[in-house]
Amino acid sequence: MVNSTTRTPVKVTKLVQQRELRTQPLPSSKQTEKASNFLAKTMEPVQVFCRLKPLPSDGDLCCVRVINSTKIILETPFQVLDNKQAAQKETQYVFKHIFESQASQQNIFSAVAQPMVESLIRGHNGLLFTYGVTGSGKTYTMTGDANHRGIMPRCLDTLFRAISDYQAKKFIFKSDHLNSFEIQLEADARSDRHNENNQYFKRELKRKYAGPLTPSQGSCDLTSLQGINKDNMYAVFITYVEVYNNNVYDLLEEGNIQKTLQSRIIREDANHNMFVHGVREIEIKSAEEAIEIFQTGQKRKRMGHTLLNAESSRSHSVFNIRLVQAPANCQGELVSPDTRTITIGQLSLVDLAGSERSSRTKNTGLRLREAGNINNSLMTLRTCLAYLRENQQQINAAPKMIPYRDSKITHLFKNYFDGEGQVSMIVCINPRAEDYDENAQVMKFAEMAQEVQIVRATPIKYNLGLASGRGKANKTCKTPVSNLNELDNAEDKNFDVNVCILGLSFPEYKIDTPAQAESSIQELTQYLLRRTERRKVLRNDLESKFDRLRLHLTQMEKENLSLNCKLASLHTRYKEELDRSCALESKVRVHENSIHFLNNKVKRREREIDDVKRQFKHQQTLLDKKDEEKGKQKKTLNVKLAVEMDKHNRLRECDNMRSKDENLSEESSSTGQSSAIESLRIASGTTAISTPRNTKYWTPRSIRGTDVVDRRHRRFLASNEGLCLHDGDDDDDNDDDDGGGGGGGGGDDKY
Numbered sequence: 001m002v003n004s005t006t007r008t009p010v011k012v013t014k015l016v017q018q019r020e021l022r023t024q025p026l027p028s029s030k031q032t033e034k035a036s037n038f039l040a041k042t043m044e045p046v047q048v049f050c051r052l053k054p055l056p057s058d059g060d061l062c063c064v065r066v067i068n069s070t071k072i073i074l075e076t077p078f079q080v081l082d083n084k085q086a087a088q089k090e091t092q093y094v095f096k097h098i099f100e101s102q103a104s105q106q107n108i109f110s111a112v113a114q115p116m117v118e119s120l121i122r123g124h125n126g127l128l129f130t131y132g133v134t135g136s137g138k139t140y141t142m143t144g145d146a147n148h149r150g151i152m153p154r155c156l157d158t159l160f161r162a163i164s165d166y167q168a169k170k171f172i173f174k175s176d177h178l179n180s181f182e183i184q185l186e187a188d189a190r191s192d193r194h195n196e197n198n199q200y201f202k203r204e205l206k207r208k209y210a211g212p213l214t215p216s217q218g219s220c221d222l223t224s225l226q227g228i229n230k231d232n233m234y235a236v237f238i239t240y241v242e243v244y245n246n247n248v249y250d251l252l253e254e255g256n257i258q259k260t261l262q263s264r265i266i267r268e269d270a271n272h273n274m275f276v277h278g279v280r281e282i283e284i285k286s287a288e289e290a291i292e293i294f295q296t297g298q299k300r301k302r303m304g305h306t307l308l309n310a311e312s313s314r315s316h317s318v319f320n321i322r323l324v325q326a327p328a329n330c331q332g333e334l335v336s337p338d339t340r341t342i343t344i345g346q347l348s349l350v351d352l353a354g355s356e357r358s359s360r361t362k363n364t365g366l367r368l369r370e371a372g373n374i375n376n377s378l379m380t381l382r383t384c385l386a387y388l389r390e391n392q393q394q395i396n397a398a399p400k401m402i403p404y405r406d407s408k409i410t411h412l413f414k415n416y417f418d419g420e421g422q423v424s425m426i427v428c429i430n431p432r433a434e435d436y437d438e439n440a441q442v443m444k445f446a447e448m449a450q451e452v453q454i455v456r457a458t459p460i461k462y463n464l465g466l467a468s469g470r471g472k473a474n475k476t477c478k479t480p481v482s483n484l485n486e487l488d489n490a491e492d493k494n495f496d497v498n499v500c501i502l503g504l505s506f507p508e509y510k511i512d513t514p515a516q517a518e519s520s521i522q523e524l525t526q527y528l529l530r531r532t533e534r535r536k537v538l539r540n541d542l543e544s545k546f547d548r549l550r551l552h553l554t555q556m557e558k559e560n561l562s563l564n565c566k567l568a569s570l571h572t573r574y575k576e577e578l579d580r581s582c583a584l585e586s587k588v589r590v591h592e593n594s595i596h597f598l599n600n601k602v603k604r605r606e607r608e609i610d611d612v613k614r615q616f617k618h619q620q621t622l623l624d625k626k627d628e629e630k631g632k633q634k635k636t637l638n639v640k641l642a643v644e645m646d647k648h649n650r651l652r653e654c655d656n657m658r659s660k661d662e663n664l665s666e667e668s669s670s671t672g673q674s675s676a677i678e679s680l681r682i683a684s685g686t687t688a689i690s691t692p693r694n695t696k697y698w699t700p701r702s703i704r705g706t707d708v709v710d711r712r713h714r715r716f717l718a719s720n721e722g723l724c725l726h727d728g729d730d731d732d733d734n735d736d737d738d739g740g741g742g743g744g745g746g747g748d749d750k751y
């Protein structure tokens with residue numbers, strides 16, 4: 001990267017010099033005269049154009065009358081007169097050109113912007129802004145829409161068509177982020193291009209955007225376009241900033257579109273030019289690319305809604321086209337590495353926010369604040385131009401300080417008013433009767449603005465001692481050379497063409513008279529001297545090239561040798577690595593087989609485990625069912641057992657009673673106390689009730705009755721024993737009962 005200072009065309013201006021002159025003690029009359037002559041020669045006024053917007057319908061009241069292409073009359077509409085009860089007033093204004101409502105976008109571009117593009121190609125600065133009431137057609141004029149492309153897309157199209165054959169490769173010129181440029185070596189530029197391509201393809205995969213605006217095709221006839229230097233290489237850079245609420249935002253800032261933009265500061269560069277610090281400057285290679293980038297910025301732009309215009313711009317937007325150029329080298333291809341030869345021209349296209357009285361828009365809150373800021377910045381612009389005009393008109397008075405810094409937009413424009421270049425303004429007028437008051441203000445300002453003088457840009461020329469026309473000549477030779485290179489003939493290949501022109505052809509000379517001969521000889525001598533000089537330059541250039549080539553060849557030879565050694569060692573290493581990898585591969589194969597075998601085994605085992613699990617589950621369900629059945633059986637048997645036990649207890653009580661009765665009867669028979677027995681029987685109510693027969697037909701030994709009870713008792717015991725076999729828990733109870741029953745059992749023995 002070449003590190004040297006960059007030159008921009010706008011430097012300390014003649015106007016500033018003039019003002020400095022005025023601040024010093026009174027200049028001599030000779031000085032003043034010289035200065036005024038100088039001013040008269042090099043300054044030109046701000047060019048003010050006026051564009052009328054068509055009325056929405058024929059019946060609408062109009063407040064302007066066009067006299068001719070430069071004169072216009074603003075007249076008080078009857079409607080306004082009625083309201084104010086004032087006398088009809090007419091004010092005539094003169095502008096550089098008045099475009100009536102039927103004027104096309106192309107007309108505006110050709111008359112206003114095309115000369116500025118030519119200036120830009122010559123390396124000069126230009127500022128073009130649209131000014132007017134909200135909805136008067138400022139954005140339409142500057143940007144336009146898909147069918148009616150405005151100034152900006154037309155400028156881009158014209159510029160790219162003009163420099164198409166002379167564009168430097170991308171990243172040869174590189175921004176130094178301080179408003180200047182450097183020249184990169186081709187290797188660095190190539191690496192940057194490579195990185196960008198990678199990002200581009202990634203972006204392309206995601207992108208699905210088609211903006212409404214496309215660059216205009218054929219905005220101007222290129223044959224009429226002047227200023228292109230065919231021995232220079234060009235590169236175009238763009239920036240797009242917005243001034244909103246007196247803060248500057250970079251609309252092309254990197255990152256997501258929804259991202260909150262960072263406010264930027266305005267700084268002065270090494271050449272005293274104002275620039276937005278840290279702004280993203282993008283190199284573009286076609287008008288289409290520029291429009292696409294512009295659309296991205298446009299999306300970010302804050303759009304407010306007022307009652308007057310649903311899509312009103314609440315901010316000033318500044319679209320900068322910067323054209324960087326430098327002389328090409330001998331081959332007419334690469335840019336000369338000398339950074340001092342760089343020329344930067346800048347064209348600023350500014351779409352100002354609409355001037356509007358807030359009482360009319362009925363804005364409130366944020367919108368009111370926006371309107372306040374817009375009005376303040378426009379007021380500062382008006383004040384700056386008014387003071388500039390005053391300073392220029394009253395040369396002998398103490399100059400007023402211009403309040404550029406009071407607003408961001410004027411701070412940014414400072415260079416244009418203080419420096420060299422061209423300033424143009426398009427005043428957009430909506431000729432509706434309702435807009436009369438605002439239009440009067442706008443026109444007053446416009447009239448005043450065209451009295452401000454701007455220093456005309458001085459032409460910039462560099463003589464590198466190289467032949468002019470070298471670029472074209474090299475281009476002409478390129479085609480046959482590339483054709484030769486495509487041939488098989490080795491001798492014809494790599495034919496290096498370097499067209500070196502020694503200058504213009506021999507001048508014509510006349511030697512009819514001695515005087516003529518003398519002057520011709522002098523002319524020829526001059527011509528030959530120039531030729532000799534040029535030959536010297538070319539020879540030096542050739543020799544330095546030979547030297548470089550020789551050096552290059554020796555270096556290449558050395559590199560070749562070392563590369564060959566490296567290649568041989570790499571070859572042997574490669575073979576070793578190949579053998580190792582073969583051995584490893586066979587090992588891997590063995591391991592793979594064993595893994596395969598083990599895998600199969602594992603699968604088999606898993607299947608077996610599954611089978612066993614299934615069987616186990618089945619057995620489990622069978623067991624559960626059996627348990628359930630057992631539980632049910634147990635319950636029914638318990639019920640039966642309880643019933644039988646109850647019966648058995650009752651029977652046993654009966655037996656006991658009977659045996660007691662028998663004992664008593666035996667005792668009474670022996671003692672003859674039957675009355676006592678009788679009283680006992682009465683005391684035992686149960687026995688009396690259960691055996692009523694006994695009292696009536698009682699015999700001391702009723703063998704039949706004993707037999708029946710005995711049989712029943714035995715059946716019960718048998719069944720009870722059978723039950724006890726089934727239930728172990730109940731066995732204890734039965735045993736207890738049997739304890740009782742044991743008595744019974746004992747009793748059984750008695751039976």
Ligand SMILES: Nc1ncnc2c1ncn2[C@@H]1O[C@H](COP(=O)(O)OP(=O)(O)OP(=O)(O)O)[C@@H](O)[C@H]1O
Binds near residue numbers: 133134138139
């Ligand atoms: N010369 C014209 N011919 C046809 N239509 C126009 C013309 N000028 C403006 N318009 C239309 O008028 C409307 C408002 O124009 P535009 O947005 O350019 O106004 P503006 O001055 O930029 O407003 P603001 O300051 O609010 O942004 C748009 O729909 C536009 O298409």
